Amino acid sequence: MKRPPNRSQPIYEGKAKILLPGPDSSTLIQHFKDDATAFNNKKRAKIEGKGVLNNLISEYLFQSLSDIGLANHFLHRINMREQLVRRLEMIPLEVIVRNVSAGSFAERYGCAEGTILPRSIVEYCLKDDNLCDPPVGEDHITAFGLAHPNELDDMLSLSLRANDFLQGIFRAIGLRLVDFKLEFGRSIEENGDVSVWLADEISPDTCRLWDRDSQEKYDKDRFRRDLGGVEDAYREVARRLKVLPDNSSLAAASKASTPRSAKLAPKVAELNKEV
Numbered sequence: 001m002k003r004p005p006n007r008s009q010p011i012y013e014g015k016a017k018i019l020l021p022g023p024d025s026s027t028l029i030q031h032f033k034d035d036a037t038a039f040n041n042k043k044r045a046k047i048e049g050k051g052v053l054n055n056l057i058s059e060y061l062f063q064s065l066s067d068i069g070l071a072n073h074f075l076h077r078i079n080m081r082e083q084l085v086r087r088l089e090m091i092p093l094e095v096i097v098r099n100v101s102a103g104s105f106a107e108r109y110g111c112a113e114g115t116i117l118p119r120s121i122v123e124y125c126l127k128d129d130n131l132c133d134p135p136v137g138e139d140h141i142t143a144f145g146l147a148h149p150n151e152l153d154d155m156l157s158l159s160l161r162a163n164d165f166l167q168g169i170f171r172a173i174g175l176r177l178v179d180f181k182l183e184f185g186r187s188i189e190e191n192g193d194v195s196v197w198l199a200d201e202i203s204p205d206t207c208r209l210w211d212r213d214s215q216e217k218y219d220k221d222r223f224r225r226d227l228g229g230v231e232d233a234y235r236e237v238a239r240r241l242k243v244l245p246d247n248s249s250l251a252a253a254s255k256a257s258t259p260r261s262a263k264l265a266p267k268v269a270e271l272n273k274e275v
């Protein structure tokens, strides 16, 4: 007899999220934690309410991308910290899209932070904490067998489409989408057809968002650079996107940080990779 999936066993625990079995084998529950890490785990903190805010912001952005027909894993939000997503075979790459110079790009190429790039630049990094997510080119990706050239084409076009669309969404609420990171997974049909889908999350943890007028930062750089006001910044993004719940439900959800659909086994610490 086929045993039902053990809801209490996380499939994977990352630095900011946990993946749990979904109600059927084609789905997963993505749980957003309050943990924040930076510089490949060297800096860590808990930011109360961050998981709730990222869940709501990411829901809104993925739903909006679905509305324009951009294939992504989001199915629906389950509660304040969890969403149901399509189960994919993850491609171990971080795809970074940059519109304005900042962060590691500014440092690596000596291009002053804030310089508007003549066109959007897409970069790939190997998703591997032990190696500090090194940049890789298309040759590395195909030679290492990480993705097929057709999948690379799909990731590139999905990333550029997402960039155009997300820039518009953020522009409308007075924010500049400086750069962001995407992750993709593949879906393999019974007939062997393979397609590439956008996965993971899109939130102030994974984007740089600067206020159009004041240039104030509304993203994880507030944590990375000890600028303070991290939760307030995330909350402001949620407020401007009109996804901020009222204060009492936010406070209640912020406190309930244990996955509702599962009690975490101590084992999860062993699976400590970024999701």
Ligand code: AIR
Binding pocket: 094, 096, 102, 103, 104, 105, 179, 180, 181, 205, 206, 207, 208, 220
């Ligand atoms: N990013 C990269 N790895 C993890 C994340 N979240 C995101 C950053 C930033 C962009 O990718 O949040 O928006 C580029 O980061 P960096 O550090 O390479 O400049």
Ligand code: ASP
Binding pocket: 015, 037, 038, 039, 040, 041, 042, 133, 220
């Ligand atoms: N590389 C990511 C960041 O700095 C995550 C991490 O290092 O933990 O945001």
